[in-house]
Amino acid sequence: MNANKEINPAEKIIQAITVTAELTGTQLSANAAAVMAEDLLAYPLDKVLIAFERCRRELKGRLTLAAILERIDDGWQSAEEAFNTLVAGWENEHLSILTTHTAMHAAESASALFNAGDKYRAGLAFKTAYERIVSEKKAKGIQPDWYVSAGLDKEQLAQLVTEAAATGKITNDYALALLPAGEERMNIEAGNLLTDKQKEEGKARLGNLLNLIAQKCALS
Incomplete structure (x- = not known):
């Protein structure tokens, strides 16, 4: 052998x-x-x-x-993470959130309790429904079905959508449907999908390069 x-x-x-x-x-x-x-x-x-x-x-x-x-990290949010994301959107109408259709479905059994002021029981109800549905989808190899719930803050929405498209969580077509005409839409149409972190890293590399060039010029 x-x-x-x-x-x-x-x-x-x-x-x-x-x-x-x-x-x-x-x-x-x-x-x-x-x-x-x-x-x-x-x-x-x-x-x-x-x-x-x-x-x-x-x-x-x-x-x-x-x-x-x-225990397989397949992109699905934990029940706690998914619920906290939804709560952030429920409590702030200006905030856009990136969640899944699965989480929205599971929230049907929890939203009434949350609206009645019982966040604890709402969380338990959501966890039960969410983990059951996700377990069934994981067993079938189904990937997360990401969904953007748009808030009133258009700038934050644009940032969220751009990052979601850049990381492959949503398609470019879906991202374009959520964005008005603007720089973010033009970047997606051009395939220029860089997250803020990637842009900052790029600026840092450019700054280091310019410093090296300046030092070489000073020595010559």
């Missing part, structure tokens, strides 16, 4: 399943491990392997597919 032969993703996942099952005292048949590996191939390998590492550290019971999926 060639020691340098690269192990394919399925084999790496099977190895991770075997080791993690042993360390958690879980008995899995070969068929069960193969089915589990097939389901996990829908996700990026590096994130799956990190999820196994977390299972080995965190699990106190049997290894299950649900336990692995819960």
Whole structure:
């Protein structure tokens, strides 16, 4: 056997399943491990392997597919993060928020409680509904369905939409539909999608380059 032969993703996942099952005292048949590996191939390998590492550290019971999926960083917000994002929008009509259609759906069972002033029970109701729906979507390999809830502050909306498009959370077409004519819309149409952080980093690199040029000119 060639020691340098690269192990394919399925084999790496099977190895991770075997080791993690042993360390958690879980008995899995070969068929069960193969089915589990097939389901996990829908996700990026590096994130799956990190999820196994977390299972080995965190699990106190049997290894299950649900336990692995819960630990895969697949872009879905946690229930707490999703709820806090919605609350920020509910409490400030000027604020635009980036959430998901899934979170909006889960909020149907919580908004009445929140409007009645019971934020605690609203959070519990949201968590129950959100985690159930997200768990079902994760099991099917469905990615987050990002949605922009627009507030009254047009400048903040433009910044939010531009960053969401730059990070690939929303499509350019969706971003353009949310923006009026302006610099941000022109940047998206031209494919010039830089976040504020990237722009600042670019300015810093340019400043360093100009300083070096100035120093060389001074020495010549």
